[in-house]
Amino acid sequence: MTGPTDPQGSTPDAADTATPGEHADGATNGHGPAQTNGQTNGQTNGQSNGHGANGHGAANGHTNGHTNGHGNGHHADERELAAVFGRPAGVEGGFGERDTGRARPPGRGEAPAPALVAAFGRPEGPDATSLQRPERPADDDRGPDDFWENDTATSDPWRDPDAGAELGGPALRESRSGEAARPVGPRLSARELVLGRRVQPTALALLAVMALLLGAVGGVVGWAVAGGADSLVDPGATLTPVEAGRERPPGSVADVAGRVAPAVVSLELQAGSSGGTGSGVVLTPDGYIVTNNHVVELAANDPRASLEAVFASGMRAPARVVGRDPNTDVAVVKVDVANPVVAQLGRSADLRVGDGVIAIGSPLGLAGTVTEGIVSSVDRPVRLDAESAEANPVIDAIQTDAAINPGNSGGALVDTSGAVVGINTAIRTLGGGEGGSIGLGFAIPIDDVRTIAQSIIRTGGYAHSDLGVNAKSVTDGTADGAQILNVRQGGPASRAGVQEGDVVLRVDDRPIASADELVVAVREHLPGQTVSLGVVREGRPLTLQVTL
Structure with missing residues (x-):
């Protein structure tokens, strides 16, 4: 099998015999090393004219990998292709070696402008160091100089592009033992440090004076504006203290409370986990105290219970129950105290509705509490809570609007002269858990208390009249x-x-x-x-x- 003749009419020699990878059926698409020279026709279909290494077979290359075979019946077409894609006249064999050098930068062959050479060129002089590459002729087709000119790439990983990345030590500056100490400059003053060295002292003083003047003007303006906005404020006002009167008028609440409060004690009861507080009034100099039966009933019935009397001075003394009258809620206790303050007893029969009264006691444990009110009613029959089935506690009470609260029981109700006219015992509430004062308080008349307490002190009890x-x-x-x-x-x-x-x-x-x-x-x-x-x-x- 022979190939087509080239445009010069030469006949292929024995070397033109088709071998694998060179020629097949008279027209071959050249591949690999068998293809020595190719010319691109600039078309997108990627056709090329290939010349084998040992023959002159013309090949039409296609990117899809198909081979176009040409027989003897198409010699005319082949000649036309050979005329277009064949070897130039006077060229023997294949084309020259392919230029495998590196790409030449654009404009490398042109000489730089004189202005650029003067600005960026090498300094003149015999010892001047060249910072540019040596100039080459324009027809020098060698590539640029290799950057790696010596063997430093093998020892310096920063200059070796093939060196792998690895972790190293911190980038610390090496200490230089021989480094000379820096000279210490002169110290700067405050003016030099803040304003530099160009400000004159006179200018600085003038600036300070202007700042003071501006501040003074602003203060005066602010003061004037503030004074005009609020004319009720008087910065020059002075309150003159008035000496309080040392003497209270007779019959005043302060005078009465000051004389009676020392004769009223707090009674504290404790019986295991149970306890309570109440009040009492000292009746005699030898320590007899009148109170309510419901205050000391637990102490009378429980031998484990302890009862203490706490005086206005803070002194404490054990108290013993002398006797009780459940029908009137009156009881008497005894303390061993020398010369206690004794209350003055008045006459409840002389009370009239509207008379002023004062209640003194220890409501909710608040010793020495004083409240003021009037007599709302007298001879008011009030049934009390029965502490026992045998008792029929009903009192002919004094009603008052003076605040009486739990803990006031057994305390004193005194008139404006300071005389005790009743023993506080009960209050009326609205119910529903409301235990505070609503202005309905009741006290046992002192006329009844005197008779009952005297009998208890003498005999330990009291006998009431009964109709049966x-x-x-x-x-x-x-x-x-x-x-x-x-x-x-x-x-x-x-x-x-x-x-x-x-x-x-x-x-x-x-x-x-x-x-x-x-x-x-x-x-x-x-x-x-x-x-x-x-x-x-x-x-x-x-x-x-x-x-x-």
Whole structure:
């Protein structure tokens, strides 16, 4: 098999025989080392004219890898291709060696402008160091000088492009033992440090004077504006202190409290995990103190309980229960204290509604608390909470609006002269857990307390008068009274002829409007005394004499 002739009409020699990778079927697409010279026709289909190393076969290269075979029937076309892509005239064999040198930078062959040479060229002189590459002729096609000119690349990884990255020590500056010490300059003054060395002292002084003047003007303007905005402010005002009066007028609250408070003590009760506080009033110089029964009842019934009296001076003393009267909520305790302050007892019968009164005690443990009020009512029958089934605690109370709270029990209610007119004992509340004062306080009249306390001190107890009946409060729409429910056989009422269903309207001269008032009216008399009972029986009024 022979190949087509070249444009010169030469015949291929034996070396033109097709071998693997050189020629096949008269037209071959040259590949690899067999292709020695290729010319690109600039078309996008990538056709090329290939010349084998040992023949002159013309090949049409395609990027898709297909080979175009040409037979003898297409010699005319081949000649036309050979004329276009064949070897130039006068050239024997293949094309010259491919230039494998490095790309030459643009404009390398042109000489630099004289102005650039003067500005950036090498300094003149015999010892001048060249900072530029040596100039080469324009036709010098050698590539640029290799940067790695010596063997330093093998020892300096920064100059070796093939050196791998690795971690090294910190980039610290090497210490130089022989380095000369830096000279110490002169110290600068404050003016030189802040303003430099170009400011004259006179200019600095002038600047300070101007700053002071501006500050003074601003202060004056601000003061004037502030004074005009708020004319109520007087910076020059001075309050003259007034000497307080050392003497309180007689009968004042301060005068009364100062004289009575030392005679009122706090009573502290402790019985295991239970305890409470109350108040008491010193009755005698030998340490007898009157208080309420409900304050000391636990101490009287529990031998483990301890009771202490705390005086206004802070002195403490153990207290012992002398006796109690549950029916009137009165009790007496005794302390062994030398010369205590004794309260002055007044007359509750002289009280009138509207009289001023003062309550002194220890509400909620706050010793020496003083509150002021008036007498709201007198002879007010009030039933107290019964501490035992046998007791029938009803008092003919003094009602006051002076604040009385838990802890005030057993404390003093005094008039404006400082005399004790009652012993505080109870308050009326709204219920629902509200235990504070609402202006409804009650005290046991001191006339009753004096009689009962004296009996307790002498005998340890007190005996009340008793009618021997049970009654309830009734009304017929026009009159109120106490209706007898039952009569105890052999009692005072039974002996006097009182019957069940009788309605008691009065005891002596005191009207009876309720069952509680019947109790307190009878207790006003001593046992053995005779009283007159006004009753209504089946619509007929009767008067009965009853010996208590």
